Amino acid sequence: MSCTGECKVPKKLKLKKPLHATDDDDHIWGSDDDIDTYADLQRAHVTQGYIDGITQAQEEGLQKGFDEGFPYGAALGSRVGRVLALLYGKPEFDQAKKELNTILMTR
Numbered sequence: 001m002s003c004t005g006e007c008k009v010p011k012k013l014k015l016k017k018p019l020h021a022t023d024d025d026d027h028i029w030g031s032d033d034d035i036d037t038y039a040d041l042q043r044a045h046v047t048q049g050y051i052d053g054i055t056q057a058q059e060e061g062l063q064k065g066f067d068e069g070f071p072y073g074a075a076l077g078s079r080v081g082r083v084l085a086l087l088y089g090k091p092e093f094d095q096a097k098k099e100l101n102t103i104l105m106t107r
Contacts, residue, residue: 080100087093 084093084096084100087096
């Protein structure tokens with residue numbers, strides 16, 4: 001069926017009980033409030049499931065990143081500490097600190 005003029009579609013269709021329906025059929029032809037409640041409940045469950053999934057993925061990714069990055073950072077920090085200790089008290093010490101600070105600020 002096609003529309004050949006200005007078609008109007010109702011914004012919210014309301015289902016009505018068929019003439020032959022009985023009160024026992026109420027579970028099929030529930031009220032709009034029941035439908036809205038179930039839609040809200042389903043939306044809440046979907047939202048909570050999404051949040052739980054994101055949270056778990058972030059925690060796993062964070063731990064993996066820490067496990068991979070910590071040994072590298074610890075070794076680098078130890079080497080930088082040794083270089084700064086060797087330069088301590090020398091004119092190059094201040095220059096080394098300044099350059100190190102510049103490197104850290106750009107990351």
